[in-house]
Amino acid sequence: MADRMEDFRNQLKEKGYKLTMQRQAVLNSIIEHEGEHLSTEEIYELVKKNHPEIGLATVYRTLLLLDRMELVYKLDLDDGCSRYELNKDNEDHRHHHLICTECGSVEEVQEDLLESLEEQILQKNGFIIKDHRVKFYGCCKKCIELLRKP
Amino acid sequence: MADRMEDFRNQLKEKGYKLTMQRQAVLNSIIEHEGEHLSTEEIYELVKKNHPEIGLATVYRTLLLLDRMELVYKLDLDDGCSRYELNKDNEDHRHHHLICTECGSVEEVQEDLLESLEEQILQKNGFIIKDHRVKFYGCCKKCIELLRKP
DNA sequence: ATTCATGCAAATCGTTTGCAACCCA
DNA sequence: TGGGTTGCAAACGATTTGCATGAAT
Numbered sequence: 001m002a003d004r005m006e007d008f009r010n011q012l013k014e015k016g017y018k019l020t021m022q023r024q025a026v027l028n029s030i031i032e033h034e035g036e037h038l039s040t041e042e043i044y045e046l047v048k049k050n051h052p053e054i055g056l057a058t059v060y061r062t063l064l065l066l067d068r069m070e071l072v073y074k075l076d077l078d079d080g081c082s083r084y085e086l087n088k089d090n091e092d093h094r095h096h097h098l099i100c101t102e103c104g105s106v107e108e109v110q111e112d113l114l115e116s117l118e119e120q121i122l123q124k125n126g127f128i129i130k131d132h133r134v135k136f137y138g139c140c141k142k143c144i145e146l147l148r149k150p
Numbered sequence: 151m152a153d154r155m156e157d158f159r160n161q162l163k164e165k166g167y168k169l170t171m172q173r174q175a176v177l178n179s180i181i182e183h184e185g186e187h188l189s190t191e192e193i194y195e196l197v198k199k200n201h202p203e204i205g206l207a208t209v210y211r212t213l214l215l216l217d218r219m220e221l222v223y224k225l226d227l228d229d230g231c232s233r234y235e236l237n238k239d240n241e242d243h244r245h246h247h248l249i250c251t252e253c254g255s256v257e258e259v260q261e262d263l264l265e266s267l268e269e270q271i272l273q274k275n276g277f278i279i280k281d282h283r284v285k286f287y288g289c290c291k292k293c294i295e296l297l298r299k300p
Numbered sequence: 301a302t303t304c305a306t307g308c309a310a311a312t313c314g315t316t317t318g319c320a321a322c323c324c325a
Numbered sequence: 326t327g328g329g330t331t332g333c334a335a336a337c338g339a340t341t342t343g344c345a346t347g348a349a350t
Contacts, residue, residue, distance in 0.1 A: 126291030141276035
């Protein structure tokens with residue numbers, strides 16, 4: 001569901017902000033690359049194809065906005081820059097990432113499966129968990145196969 | 151159990167490196183503040199008390215070394231700088247952090263409790279997990295109590 | 301004596317900010 | 326029209342690096 005651009009426009013309007021061509025272009029680039037984890041620089045390069053005049057600072061400012069409006073999700077894949085993915089609006093809990101330390105690939109795990117752990121933490125620490133960030137490091141299927149037959 | 155300094159000296163010797171006074175001072179500061187999550191700058195300030203001549207770059211270089219030797223563990227608590235904690239040598243899996251979004255406190259959860267999830271991921275994705283990093287965001291016990299009776 | 305480590309300053313890199321010109325509502 | 330937005334360049338803050346000096350083995 002959800003026309004994301006409509007959502008963006010409405011959230012902007014609510015706050016008295018404007019839907020500019022640059023903002024549309026940034027969101028569009030991310031939508032067109034759903035499933036990827038684009039860095040700010042990569043998004044900048046994508047947007048420049050159709051809008052060569054755009055400034056990097058505008059991309060940074062727009063991503064901040066999109067993050068705050070929860071239209072995108074900022075992630076840290078340990079490569080020294082921020083990366084973004086489209087927010088799946090049906091997610092109540094953040095999905096996990098599997099990072100292959102051999103080839104650097106990143107997969108997603110939609111399952112949450114942390115409920116019982118979170119319940120235990122509530123019992124033991126009295127800490128109410130509202131969100132989590134989980135990264136798994138290891139070896140992906142492809143790399144396991146490559147390592148098996150050399 | 152481990153005299154950590156001895157461990158450090160041995161690992162250095164193995165690689166032909168030297169145990170300098172600065173390196174000892176950095177590791178000592180972290181040992182003396184076990185349980186905390188010191189930033190590089192904080193460690194720098196601590197070391198300067200006894201060794202005012204030390205340079206910040208040396209602290210950075212030493213922390214890199216300690217991290218590679220797995221004597222300390224680098225963590226990202228979302229405040230824009232790297233933080234370090236002593237590596238508990240009995241841990242096979244990294245412990246989790248509970249970050250309170252109200253007061254900013256950070257607790258640790260020693261329990262792992264991710265085995266069944268990791269097993270499921272192996273079955274489903276064929277991904278072998280070797281390590282993980284888990285951060286939980288929420289509200290700590292103290293803040294819950296404070297919010298209850300205003 | 302050799303080789304590695306240090307302190308300092310300069311360089312780097314991602315990100316943020318100040319500001320005059322600009323443009324959406 | 327007017328206030329938010331942009332592009333540019335300068336500023337920033339954490340971290341890294343080059344280099345001559347200094348210290349550990």
